[in-house]
Amino acid sequence: xxxxxxxxxxxxxxxxxxxxxxxxxxxxxxxxxxxxxxxxxxxxxxxxxxxxxxxxxxxxxxxxxxxxxxxxxxxxxxxxxxxxxxxxxxxx
Amino acid sequence: xxxxxxxxxxxxxxxxxxxxxxxxxxxxxxxxxxxxxxxxxxxxxxxxxxxxxxxxxxxxxxxxxxxxxxxxxxxxxxxxxxxxxxxxxxxxxxxxxxxxxxxxxxxxxxxxxxxxxxxxxxxxxxxxxxxxxxxxxxxxxxxxxxxxxxxxxxxxxxxxxxx
Numbered sequence: 001x002x003x004x005x006x007x008x009x010x011x012x013x014x015x016x017x018x019x020x021x022x023x024x025x026x027x028x029x030x031x032x033x034x035x036x037x038x039x040x041x042x043x044x045x046x047x048x049x050x051x052x053x054x055x056x057x058x059x060x061x062x063x064x065x066x067x068x069x070x071x072x073x074x075x076x077x078x079x080x081x082x083x084x085x086x087x088x089x090x091x092x
Numbered sequence: 093x094x095x096x097x098x099x100x101x102x103x104x105x106x107x108x109x110x111x112x113x114x115x116x117x118x119x120x121x122x123x124x125x126x127x128x129x130x131x132x133x134x135x136x137x138x139x140x141x142x143x144x145x146x147x148x149x150x151x152x153x154x155x156x157x158x159x160x161x162x163x164x165x166x167x168x169x170x171x172x173x174x175x176x177x178x179x180x181x182x183x184x185x186x187x188x189x190x191x192x193x194x195x196x197x198x199x200x201x202x203x204x205x206x207x208x209x210x211x212x213x214x215x216x217x218x219x220x221x222x223x224x225x226x227x228x229x230x231x232x233x234x235x236x237x238x239x240x241x242x243x244x245x246x247x248x249x250x251x252x253x254x255x
Contacts, residue, residue, distance in 0.1 A: 020210065021190060021194075021209060023209075023210075023213070024209050024210070024213045028213065028216065031220050031221075045190050046189045046193055049190060049197055052197055052220075053197050053200055056197075056200045056219070056223065059224065059226075060200075060223070062227050063132060063223070063226055063230065064129060066227065066234060067125040067126070067128040067230070068125040068128075070113070070125075070128055071122075071124060071127075073234060074113060074128075083110075083111075083114050086110060086237075087111065089236060090106045091107050092103075
């Protein structure tokens, strides 16, 4: 589109234009709970990207913690007998 | 992307995950947290029905004790960066901050290292939504299990099911 503003970047696969980044960043902002309400022009692109990465990492960590907890619970609980009941409750 | 927020999807994922966990418990004596996390990711990817790159990447990844692999990968990436950085700086004088963070984001979403900006957006949004559902579902399972056995009061069910 606005080729005068596009810079070729070293990312290898594709030329990323400024417009694409702006687009990506403004849409990402809506996904991040921390940044959701803020005005797009008040938040810099690098901050949005940083927060996105932080958010994904924190979700990973949360799942890690839950996996830990679940593995302990599964080890100590006899799930076989209640499996049907638990699945039924999960599906309700 | 919207599908990750429906109750139906949540139910499908949590029940599938629970069944997978029970199955793996029967075959091996104990499930480490790492294996569990891996199972949770794989079931999540299966629930995506092959429509996204990140889900396909998770399913394509080999099922190994990932600690060794991860360390190996990390070493490779570090060497790469050290070799590349000086070259880039000489040519361009600036390695844009945005560029760096874009690259970090690409590394976090499975299978997206060489993805274009637009597709990266789609993959990231879908991935984040899926992860959020994964957290909700695993929390629900944990709560059910920590309450002990089959007796789960219906009001509790109602509040969790309405997520």
